[in-house]
Amino acid sequence: GENVEQHPSTLSVQEGDSAVIKCTYSDSASNYFPWYKQELGKRPQLIIDIRSNVGEKKDQRIAVTLNKTAKHFSLHITETQPEDSAVYFCAALRTDSWGKLQFGAGTQVVVTP
């Protein structure tokens, strides 16, 4: 089955700097890659996703890039703000099976003012 690895496990950044989280996946048939943000005590919320027919997607200060050949994808947060502090999870899915998302272990991001 699919295996998703996520790095780093913790990330501390100064407000205004950029943050990058990287994930690798094992199943080359995976073709949908969402990112979720989970604030302390809250539910995971989808913040951005990318499909395998696209190499990059941006939404304001966040962007996701996908390298299908290398089987890795990354989340980029620019101009970080304290409210970006949260745990971020990547995930992978092969849509032909409409099955379960395989999640990475999560990255704790702390943005210090």
Added chain:
Amino acid sequence: GAGVSQSPSNKVTEKGKDVELRCDPISGHTALYWYRQSLGQGLEFLIYFQGNSAPDKSGLPSDRFSAERTGGSVSTLTIQRTQQEDSAVYLCASRPLARYEQYFGPGTRLTVT
């Protein structure tokens, strides 16, 4: 519109007791998922319902865990003879037909004493 809801929000039970956790998905969503999140950990898939198809139970950790979904809507996750290692946040998510995005509920925090 209303999001995914779960009840109770918190449940404390004694070891050996049975518990039932409830999930109300977003109206019209055909797929429903249960995940478990232990303290500081990622999301562990438990079970997946899609329409009237047989559920994917491949993530259930033992035969003490079961789930049902009545009328294609509300789902109940039952844990029999609870153990201390069952303590976790149990998250439910739903997904609309022919789309990939999953929307999470707030979770039920289960504590087994």
